[in-house]
Amino acid sequence: MYRIEVEGTGVEFECGPERSLLAGMEAQAKKAIAVGCRGGGCGFCKIRILEGDYDTKKMSVKFVSHSERLDGYALSCRVFPRSDMRVVALEDVEGNKIIDTGIIKL
């Protein structure tokens, strides 16, 4: 098991190499990264990887471009740890007030 630290949230969790970071976080009922489709398609769980080794599965280029990939951006549902990791989430998990986000206008 590897230790995953989500920078700026105080949240740490453990994740094995067979599980994505997002699945590892959900399995331990931690809340630090927003959970969307869990399939690499929606961009909700986007992170930037600051430290650590990992493998990825295919993720939507609509949400992570090729140049972003080179800068360490990824969707955490597609990232499988190969060492301890330190990441930062791009979306606040507390953002559940859709009325204020402007995504849906009420």
Add this chain to the structure above:
Amino acid sequence: MKKGVMRAGHVQIRVLDMDEAVSHYKQRMGLLETHREGDRVFFKGWTECEKYSVILREADSAGMDFMGFKVDSDARLDELHADLIEHGLEVDELPAGDLPDCGRRMSFLAPTGHRFELYAEKEVTGRHGVGHHNPEAWPEDLVGMKATRFDHCLFHGEDLDGVYDIFVNVLGFWLTEQAMAGEERVAQFFTCSMKEHEIAFIKAEGNTGAFHHASFHLETWQDVLHAADIISMHDISLDIGPTRHGLTHGATIYFFDPSGNRNETFCGGDYFFPDHPVVTWDADKLGKAVFYHSRELNERFLTVTT
């Protein structure tokens, strides 16, 4: 069917990994694989008479390529082609065979960034396993959720008035249900049949061409619970449900395919005739309109799209 558009006939969905996607739509949803060609795989629900209704294409993003509506005759295609052009849309005519076993198609980009098309002919292979002559009740070789048919899609977009104009005024759909924020329509459901919706749109500022879900019909509430069991048994990404919507009153469960495209399986709900008044939900009742039991909006359901 004011202007000859019969129903939602097909949808082409982008997937990140074809093998994972085929397993999901075939083994879990219970659709039938009917054709393969190039980078695409074709499916239908067992009650559907046409050869296919769902097309999967492997790509580097998830989402929807296009949704097609079947019209009642080839002559109608030319009429609606002219009407769409007169409305100011650019319409591409795709020749017969461009989509396998499908006649010519009239394709246009709606102002919400979604591509729609009309077609009049597709190979009819009949109901799977039971046929049309002294048919038995159902085929015995179905698996998973046993989805009966592709039913409708919901999209997110900005220009709801623009697509209202196209579907209602040009293509002859009816507005069946709406959610209003004051004078502004923030959700709109359209039909051209007795179904409560063939297509729906939700207002999402700045979101272009976004795919919220493709929906598949089940017969009973017990089937919806059975679908929920399949979702748990195979660790499929659950969105929300089983529950009921206020809008349309369908009993439903939402989940994601392995590429993150949202699927719905549902049963029941309201039906439509052209003399039915439009159903309106107020913005302050939106929680109940979307999730009739919890009456609480859920951020993931309202914002996650591919």
